[in-house]
Amino acid sequence: xxxxxxxxxxxxxxxxxFIAASFFAVLPWPRQVSPLNLRRLAxxxxxxxxxxxxxxxxxxxxxxxxxxxxxxxxxxxxLPPNIIYNLTVYEVTGETTQLYTFIDSxxxxxxxxxxxxxxxxIVASSNVTFNVVPEKIGEHGxxxxxxxILNCSDANSWWITGYTAHSLAQDLYNLLxxxxxxxxxxxxxxxxAQILDGTALQGETLQSAVVINTCGEAVPIPxxxxxxxxxxxxxxxNSYARYSYVLGQRVLEYNWTWVSIVGYPLYYxxxxxxxxxxxxxxxxxxxxxxxxxxLNAFLRGLDNLTYSYxxxxxxxxxxxxxxxxxxxxxxxxxYGVYPSPYQTSTRALPTSIISAYNLNVTTYVFNTVGNLIxxxxxxxxxxxxxxxxxQGAFYAIGLTRTPDIRLTALGLLADYRPRLYRxxxxxxxxxxxxxxxxxxxxxx
Amino acid sequence: xxxxxxxxxxxxxxxxxATLLFIGLxxxxxxxxxxxxxxxxxxxxxxxxLDNMLLSPGLPVNWGQTDANITGFGLQDPExxxxxxxxxxxxxxxxxxxxxxxxxxxxxxxxxxxIGDRNFMLVPYNLALEYSAVxxxxxxxxxxxxxxxxxxxxxxxxxxxxxxxxxxKVTASGxxxxxxxxxxxxxxxxxxxxxNDPYYDISFxxxxxxxxxxxxxxxxxxxxxxxxxxxxxxxxxxxxGVGYRERTKDQNKYVIPFIDSFDEGLVLLAHSxxxxxxxxxxxxxxxxxTFVLLTEDFTLREMPIDTxxxxxxxxxxxxxxxxxxxxxxxxxxxxVVTYKAxxxxxxxxxxxxxxLSSLAFPVTFGGDPSQxxxxxxxxxxxxxxxxAYQAQIALWSLEGYQVVG
Numbered sequence: 001x002x003x004x005x006x007x008x009x010x011x012x013x014x015x016x017x018f019i020a021a022s023f024f025a026v027l028p029w030p031r032q033v034s035p036l037n038l039r040r041l042a043x044x045x046x047x048x049x050x051x052x053x054x055x056x057x058x059x060x061x062x063x064x065x066x067x068x069x070x071x072x073x074x075x076x077x078x079l080p081p082n083i084i085y086n087l088t089v090y091e092v093t094g095e096t097t098q099l100y101t102f103i104d105s106x107x108x109x110x111x112x113x114x115x116x117x118x119x120x121x122i123v124a125s126s127n128v129t130f131n132v133v134p135e136k137i138g139e140h141g142x143x144x145x146x147x148x149i150l151n152c153s154d155a156n157s158w159w160i161t162g163y164t165a166h167s168l169a170q171d172l173y174n175l176l177x178x179x180x181x182x183x184x185x186x187x188x189x190x191x192x193a194q195i196l197d198g199t200a201l202q203g204e205t206l207q208s209a210v211v212i213n214t215c216g217e218a219v220p221i222p223x224x225x226x227x228x229x230x231x232x233x234x235x236x237x238n239s240y241a242r243y244s245y246v247l248g249q250r251v252l253e254y255n256w257t258w259v260s261i262v263g264y265p266l267y268y269x270x271x272x273x274x275x276x277x278x279x280x281x282x283x284x285x286x287x288x289x290x291x292x293x294x295l296n297a298f299l300r301g302l303d304n305l306t307y308s309y310x311x312x313x314x315x316x317x318x319x320x321x322x323x324x325x326x327x328x329x330x331x332x333x334x335y336g337v338y339p340s341p342y343q344t345s346t347r348a349l350p351t352s353i354i355s356a357y358n359l360n361v362t363t364y365v366f367n368t369v370g371n372l373i374x375x376x377x378x379x380x381x382x383x384x385x386x387x388x389x390x391q392g393a394f395y396a397i398g399l400t401r402t403p404d405i406r407l408t409a410l411g412l413l414a415d416y417r418p419r420l421y422r423x424x425x426x427x428x429x430x431x432x433x434x435x436x437x438x439x440x441x442x443x444x
Numbered sequence: 445x446x447x448x449x450x451x452x453x454x455x456x457x458x459x460x461x462a463t464l465l466f467i468g469l470x471x472x473x474x475x476x477x478x479x480x481x482x483x484x485x486x487x488x489x490x491x492x493x494l495d496n497m498l499l500s501p502g503l504p505v506n507w508g509q510t511d512a513n514i515t516g517f518g519l520q521d522p523e524x525x526x527x528x529x530x531x532x533x534x535x536x537x538x539x540x541x542x543x544x545x546x547x548x549x550x551x552x553x554x555x556x557x558x559i560g561d562r563n564f565m566l567v568p569y570n571l572a573l574e575y576s577a578v579x580x581x582x583x584x585x586x587x588x589x590x591x592x593x594x595x596x597x598x599x600x601x602x603x604x605x606x607x608x609x610x611x612x613k614v615t616a617s618g619x620x621x622x623x624x625x626x627x628x629x630x631x632x633x634x635x636x637x638x639x640n641d642p643y644y645d646i647s648f649x650x651x652x653x654x655x656x657x658x659x660x661x662x663x664x665x666x667x668x669x670x671x672x673x674x675x676x677x678x679x680x681x682x683x684x685g686v687g688y689r690e691r692t693k694d695q696n697k698y699v700i701p702f703i704d705s706f707d708e709g710l711v712l713l714a715h716s717x718x719x720x721x722x723x724x725x726x727x728x729x730x731x732x733x734t735f736v737l738l739t740e741d742f743t744l745r746e747m748p749i750d751t752x753x754x755x756x757x758x759x760x761x762x763x764x765x766x767x768x769x770x771x772x773x774x775x776x777x778x779x780v781v782t783y784k785a786x787x788x789x790x791x792x793x794x795x796x797x798x799x800l801s802s803l804a805f806p807v808t809f810g811g812d813p814s815q816x817x818x819x820x821x822x823x824x825x826x827x828x829x830x831x832a833y834q835a836q837i838a839l840w841s842l843e844g845y846q847v848v849g
Contacts, residue, residue, distance in 0.1 A: 001447070002451065003451045004454050007459045007462070008458070010462070014462065015466075021473070025473060025477065027477065027480060028480060034487035034820045035487065036821075036823070037491045037822050040822075041823060044527045044824040044826060047825070048825040048832055049681065051528070051682060051830065052679075052682060052684075052830070055681075058681065066625070067681075070625065070680055070681035073621065073622075073625070073680055073681055074623075074681030074682050074683040075681070077597070077598065077617065077618020077622075078597050078619065078683055078834075080619055081619065081620050321506070340523070342504075
């Protein structure tokens with residue numbers, strides 16, 4: 001009998017233990033097991049409302065009842081009915097011990113229910129300006145500092161579909177002129193002849209300049225000397241490929257960087273006065289085709305080889321799209337120039353030209369695909385007295401029309417790497433902190 | 445001695461019975477706690493998985509704008525950061541709610557998102573991502589199932605309150621809350637015909653909604669039987685939504701657009717009888733197509749496209765079974781196709797979004813949560829091509845069935 005009593009006592013003890021364990025082992029509520037992530041929802045709501053800067057505007061115009069009310073309507077309309085909110089705007093001061101000063105708030109409930117969470121978001125005033133001073137190219141050695149933009153009114157363009165050479169020149173001026181000592185618009189083929197002769201147009205430094213041809217696959221050709229037989233014109237082949245050869249020579253002589261913004265470089269020559277009755281087979285008058293011989297002649301001129309007519313096709317088409325190189329992406333972020341990271345290339349130059357013409361790629365703007373280089377800066381190497389240095393350069397963007405002129409700017413900036421001196425951002429009253437607190441009501 | 449033995453037997457029996465009972469009781473408590481933990485893990489996984497999908501553009505990053513196979517899944521717009529989704533990547537998700545459409549001429553099945561009678565988004569199966577492939581790319585195959593739903597936050601309803609003069613009442617609301625004082629930018633496209641050739645007159649305007657989020661708009665020079673399309677973009681305090689309405693005169697003879705290539709922006713225009721097999725041969729359908737863009741200031745602008753007008757016939761004869769239209773941009777917009785049946789007084793208009801957000805189409809992608817024992821959900825607010833959407837995920841475990849209580 002005694003054993004039975006002992007067992008009963010044990011059972012009572014275990015029952016007590018079970019009851020005690022059950023009492024303390026409180027299972028969570030369903031909403032705690034599977035909570036709605038209110039913090040992320042609040043953050044994404046703030047981001048969505050600020051996607052067109054409406055939230056930023058409202059945070060700085062809390063006295064404007066139309067804008068402030070519009071924000072409240074948008075907030076109420078975007079959140080599910082079982083979610084309540086409290087949105088508070090603080091001024092970021094930083095001058096005193098109190099970092100944040102309350103400005104205003106809005107809410108659709110007195111309390112925030114059983115569960116709540118919050119996210120914060122910094123908005124900047126539209127009046128904020130950031131001062132950035134760029135370093136001028138050539139400022140710390142290396143020469144140069146002049147940017148020539150070919151904006152010849154007496155030359156036509158090809159493969160810049162949708163743009164004009166003038167509009168591209170203007171965009172390039174806006175993008176690149178802060179980085180150069182002098183930016184000179186070459187307004188006519190006569191002025192182009194002048195700089196080819198080695199004469200500055202406005203007292204600028206001609207040596208080591210950058211020359212951007214905004215006419216796409218066409219290149220302006222001056223009438224007179226540079227289009228004469230034996231100089232720019234090859235009578236044996238009835239071709240102006242010889243002009244491209246002279247251009248290559250000048251690029252070498254003056255240590256220029258020649259930029260072709262789209263398509264097959266130097267495929268046509270253009271001068272509306274010189275070729276009034278010629279067209280490029282697509283109805284653009286004032287233009288004559290040089291075809292592949294132009295680029296071959298240019299590269300021979302750049303490498304100081306003797307002129308010979310070579311019409312062999314150089315470029316190829318990488319399959320699919322081509323992607324910006326890591327170097328170019330870094331430069332995109334550094335200079336704030338954001339072209340699309342992938343493009344179509346049908347005029348990519350082959351890697352074989354590097355060894356054939358003593359070139360060295362200093363900047364790959366797009367990743368190489370097989371033996372094709374969609375866009376890169378090639379610098380010509382010269383060895384004098386046992387020392388090797390660069391003289392003359394060629395930036396070829398072998399993409400398909402329509403050109404994105406930002407790629408031209410990006411490639412040059414990635415190659416020259418001018419520094420940006422950013423002013424410190426210490427202005428008061430230019431930032432506000434928006435805190436959105438969300439709460440759940442109803443349910444368990 | 446006997447009584448002691450009986451005492452022992454009773455005591456042992458009672459003790460064993462009690463032990464078994466308590467093991468069962470404790471086991472149930474422990475099992476319940478384990479299940480709660482598993483559910484908690486599923487809920488955490490749902491939140492993480494949703495962020496993974498929304499904060500990565502996938503590989504290649506522009507897969508939504510190409511016909512390429514993908515090696516990494518993500519829906520973020522590669523040109524932006526944070527919760528901005530690509531309107532093209534979303535188009536390439538195979539809808540799990542729309543009835544797929546088979547088109548004989550291309551011998552392909554198409555993922556189908558059709559809103560109303562004449563608003564289509566049909567993507568070929570070879571370009572539309574399959575659910576099982578996505579679970580493999582996300583690394584959750586055989587462990588979790590999910591359904592991703594994207595629904596526009598702003599609802600823009602358009603009612604015809606008067607046929608002549610044509611008066612349309614535009615009402616915009618969020619989740620049960622009207623967008624009072626919202627700005628409404630609209631595009632009105634009236635269909636006309638010269639003989640068999642349809643043409644369109646297009647007009648644009650911007651108005652402001654009243655306190656109830658409504659605005660009545662009267663359009664002049666529209667007869668009671670004229671066909672038209674009306675597209676309205678509504679914005680208020682950072683929220684943007686889209687609504688549309690069409691009136692058509694025909695019943696069954698119309699144009700159906702099929703997306704053929706995202707790379708090239710190629711769209712096939714097919715005769716409706718070739719797709720839905722309504723019966724005996726019917727007249728050809730003549731069409732006229734245009735493209736409407738939403739600009740950055742939320743106004744609409746027409747963008748010309750090449751080879752916009754021709755005709756298509758029913759059947760597989762020597763004539764044109766379908767025609768091609770190329771959309772020359774990867775900016776989101778709306779392909780508007782006006783049409784007329786040959787020799788009949790039947791015309792109308794169909795709309796196709798180029799970029800899911802252009803017509804605020806919803807998307808449901810993934811498995812069916814209704815048959816699952818326990819489903820965790822989470823949501824985010826996102827923008828798709830500037831349009832406000834709510835992204836919601838439902839996630840469930842595939843590792844056995846566990847039920848609480």
